Amino acid sequence: MSLAEILLAVLVVSLTTQSTNVSSLRQIITRNVTAVQLNQGNIMEIIEEQTCSTALIRLTCRSLTSFVFVLEALYQPNRTDACIYNRDSWCKYRSLFVMVRNLQLRRNFLRGSYEHERISLDFRDTINRRCSGHHHCQYKVMSDHPEALFWIPANIRIKYACIPETSVYKYCNAEVNVPNNEGGYLKSPGYPLYYLGGITCGWTFRSIPGQRIVLTFHDLSIRDHEADGSCIDIVRVRDDGNTLFESCGTAAGVKIISNTNVVTLNLVASARLYPARGFFLQYQVLGCPNVIAPPGSYVSNGTLETRTFLCRAGTLFPDTRQRTRTVHCAGGQWIENIPNLPACVRSSDSIVNNETDSTKKIIGSLDGGINRSYEGILGQETRRGRGPVDKIKIINYSIMEQAQPAVIKDTDYVVDVILPTILIALLFVGNAVIVYIIFQYRKRNVENHFRKTTDTQGEEIVLSATRNGDPQV
Template sequence: MAWPAATTLTSLLVLLITLAACSSSRIIVTTQAPFGRILKAVKLHGGYMEVIQEQRCSHGLLRLTCRSLKAFIFILQAEYHANHTELCLKEKNLEELRMWEHKGSTRRWIDMRELKGNYILDDEDNKADVVDIRSSLNKRCSGQKHCRYNATIDQPGAHSWIPGEILLKYACIPEAAVKRYCNQEVKVTIGEGGYINTPGYPLYYLGQSACGWTFRTFPGQRIVLIFHDLNIRGPQMDGSCVDIVRVRDRGSTLFEFCGTAAGTRIVSNSNVLTLDFVASRRLYSARGFLLQYQALGCPEILAPNGSYVSNGTLTSRTFSCKSGSVFPDSKERKRTLECKNGKWNETTTKLPACVGRIQAFVRQYQNRTECHRYLWLPIEGTFFPLGEHGGESHFGEGSNRDIKAQSISQAK
């Protein structure tokens, strides 16, 4: 007869333990993002490139995967945000980390309840709340078809970080869309950039032979190179480079580097850019590099008939009509187009050709009995009626120039 009471007591104990567990502070480590993936496809010459954006907890395992077996991963963006803790912690536990968020700490996570008395935070605790982790992600994932990444293990110093958000954006690019051969001339046009990686990427790179590329675009435009992943032999003890990547613009050096970098962006000053990769060994066990190239500016536009380009920059183009002619719609000799977001502010296919400054315009008048057509002559922005009464008219009494016009009357 005592069994029901024992059962009731056991149930009560289980309930109390469950409530205590639910009320305790704990970190939710998950590999599934609460927000769905954002996918978009970018059309390239070798197929479609998928771009994936995710938000994950920094203290969980990240899995990067390409759906196509003929594509590989490269990292576009990877940032750790210490102030975004909602992915890792329950809402009621956010107060526990609020003091650390205000202090800007990304170095250590200490239970503030265990601290007693006065204390002073170290200088290293006052670092930025956003950390770029592309280099460590490149090491694990770039060039692979799928990979696993754990920030607390793969990112130096991340084991002491407060659990926060990792904002990740990566692409799966078709192998056929990437140029893999050295010593090529690459034509770059607006809206049609491309990608290049060194032979052997991401397992190794080759040396002891010339390896370079020349990029060309239209005059008035510039070229942008973005090294999404750059990993070659680092500098020597004296700071010199044995292997080196060098970018030049008509003889002027814009970039020289050896070692590891991610997201480095170089913009040319002209429409020609040269990239040289010099390596000493025949084969070296580093990834090499993967870069993206594109043109900066608006599409090339031809001067309308009867005009020429009098001034051209990256953001504007000015056309001037030849002497004695103007653009018919504006009656001006010059016309300037502005380049914004890769597009001209006017439809370039509809630019009018220049016409003579002195030309006839026909105006029609109609009264009760007849319609008169008058010839008007634009002289410095003013129109003068000619032949108003059907006869000859002289412009300027005593002038050496006689401008004659015959009015035409038409019965209604």
């Protein structure tokens, strides 16, 4: 061992001791607990804690029949409000840290990503190794995570769940039906102490056609890669003959979304028993079931959350008077009752139907008003001592009185106003022409009669003068 390596080892030990002094100071811990209802009446607790990276963290389930799985574990170098430490101790730690880090970089150590950009870092891999699958555990970032020794004290946020054993499926070679708006949890046999090999161990997840299945590996730990990069033990996810995921080693938070409603998961292991945790995952459905488009339409656009129906050319939906209609998915179910959607109709039919509907509404409102008027009028006229005939006359008058304003207001203006006006005007013009013709005809008859009368009188005068011997002029 060279002198530089010995010096580096001594400095690392000193840095570890100094970090212990820093971490012995006070930290602020915030804790939030939420309860989630699972199937079979079980309750899962979700705990979220935020504290300093130098703190000792205890993950504990209150129920003895529950175990821990980690949802989130983040180091936040941009936030330090949860860390309270002595300024002198921190300055000594910081100067020693810089010295060790510079020496490491000279020895060709890689610079960590947290040194390039002050972004949040995920350390679920190491906390899973100590805590996932157990009832309780203790975890300290600065000693349990490899790079944490060179982190500056800052906030960490850990979110984990305590799930009852009875809510987790744990048997091989089974078909798991995933109903609407529900999911579940599954672990490999032996988790978190070991996993089995030498046998076929697989699962088939099935949902309603049209939906997709989401598998989230909260913890995956099987035999690591070989030196040449090959895998002896494999976790494989397949969908309709296509491989969606294939891996070995350790992972956390891996999410796989299927393309169909059926997906298969297989654990292929060579040894009969291997001392690694295996895996723990959550399965859920995504999207809504397939639907049949209303008569006269087809699906023009479809996503996991929506379907858009388009009526064929020249037709539309009668209730909206639009060619397109979009329905939305929420919680694994369509918000609208798609089988009850109206069929597409021709545009003219839609107009007629809407006019009919409006007429029915008018009649319905009139009926309601008429019935109320009838009851009131009938009571009044009965008190006045009028007979049934008088009552009917009054009711008919009331009907006409209420119907006329409503009809004038809601019926088609062209049909009920303009056309009658034109017809009346034509009738007036026609009558005027007929009267004029009759007047001219009668006038001509009077003139002819007057001429005939004058000629007859002249002839009679001449004849009379002839008889009397008067000379003709």
